[in-house]
Amino acid sequence: MMDKETIFRAWVSEHSDALFRFALQRLQDDELCKDLVQDAFLAAWRNVDGYKGEASVKNWLFVILKSKITDHYRKAHTRLEVDTILREHNDHTFFDEQDHWRKGMYPKQWRVDFSNRVEAKEFQQVFDSCGKKLKEIQNTVFVMKYVDGLDSEDICKELSLSSSNYWVLLHRAKVQLRACLEKNWMQK
Amino acid sequence: MSRTISCKQAVDLISKKEEAKLSATQRFALWRHLAVCSLCRTFSVQNKIIKKALTQEDYRVLTTEEKEVIVKTVLQTKP
Numbered sequence: 005m006m007d008k009e010t011i012f013r014a015w016v017s018e019h020s021d022a023l024f025r026f027a028l029q030r031l032q033d034d035e036l037c038k039d040l041v042q043d044a045f046l047a048a049w050r051n052v053d054g055y056k057g058e059a060s061v062k063n064w065l066f067v068i069l070k071s072k073i074t075d076h077y078r079k080a081h082t083r084l085e086v087d088t089i090l091r092e093h094n095d096h097t098f099f100d101e102q103d104h105w106r107k108g109m110y111p112k113q114w115r116v117d118f119s120n121r122v123e124a125k126e127f128q129q130v131f132d133s134c135g136k137k138l139k140e141i142q143n144t145v146f147v148m149k150y151v152d153g154l155d156s157e158d159i160c161k162e163l164s165l166s167s168s169n170y171w172v173l174l175h176r177a178k179v180q181l182r183a184c185l186e187k188n189w190m191q192k
Numbered sequence: 193m194s195r196t197i198s199c200k201q202a203v204d205l206i207s208k209k210e211e212a213k214l215s216a217t218q219r220f221a222l223w224r225h226l227a228v229c230s231l232c233r234t235f236s237v238q239n240k241i242i243k244k245a246l247t248q249e250d251y252r253v254l255t256t257e258e259k260e261v262i263v264k265t266v267l268q269t270k271p
Contacts (some may be wrong), residue, residue, distance in 0.1 A: 009267060012266070016259050016263050020259055021254055024252070028250045038254070038258060042261075042262045042265060046265070049269070050268045092210060099199060102198065103200035103201065105199050110231055110236055111231055111232075111238055112234065113237075114241055124202045127245065128245060133215050147246070150243050150247055169209065171204065177241060181242060
């Protein structure tokens with residue numbers, strides 16, 4: 005029988021990249037993602053005797069990592085951040101009294117050819133750097149909605165947001181991203 | 193239900209549509225708005241691009257050294 009240490013090394017070499025990528029898709033910070041992956045392995049190592057082999061090791065590690073990410077979301081979600089966003093951008097920033105798009109806020113055509121791999125990659129880089137400028141809570145809402153495919157009700161419950169604040173956060177995040185993308189990509 | 197909806201309402205409906213949360217009346221109202229409003233049509237396309245970019249996979253990996261750090265850090269603690 006292999007000793008525990010050898011088994012553990014095999015887990016890290018086999019699964020750490022997938023775990024790291026999973027975290028990267030959900031959080032913007034590389035260092036933070038490395039830490040969370042390490043935390044997940046640490047938790048797995050501490051519970052190694054409790055692991056019954058019912059789920060595959062991979063699934064088990066992912067479950068642990070997901071809970072680490074959720075903990076992080078909860079910590080990151082501060083009342084203050086939400087209040088700031090709600091104060092800085094109200095609907096009048098984008099729409100006039102008739103609820104029509106304001107002149108400077110008109111959505112512009114984006115020309116991205118995703119079938120062109122170089123162009124798609126360049127766009128992705130600009131997109132990622134624009135994403136980093138969003139507040140953490142906005143990214144969290146984005147990820148839960150689009151990456152994890154959660155329903156708005158579940159997201160509101162998870163982050164203790166009111167439904168109207170949720171839609172506002174989501175919408176503001178889109179418009180902020182738009183503005184950043186139009187400045188850094190569309191002008192080419 | 194009013195005859196026409198505003199751009200602001202249309203944008204709200206576009207986001208809700210992604211979650212399949214529109215009633216038949218709302219779907220019809222949105223469809224009618226998009227038929228005449230190129231700005232909101234553009235917004236709707238942008239929305240799809242954002243969604244696509246957000247779900248793009250990352251291909252980065254950890255270096256051998258980074259993995260070794262994980263192994264060392266974890267093994268130093270008692271199981």
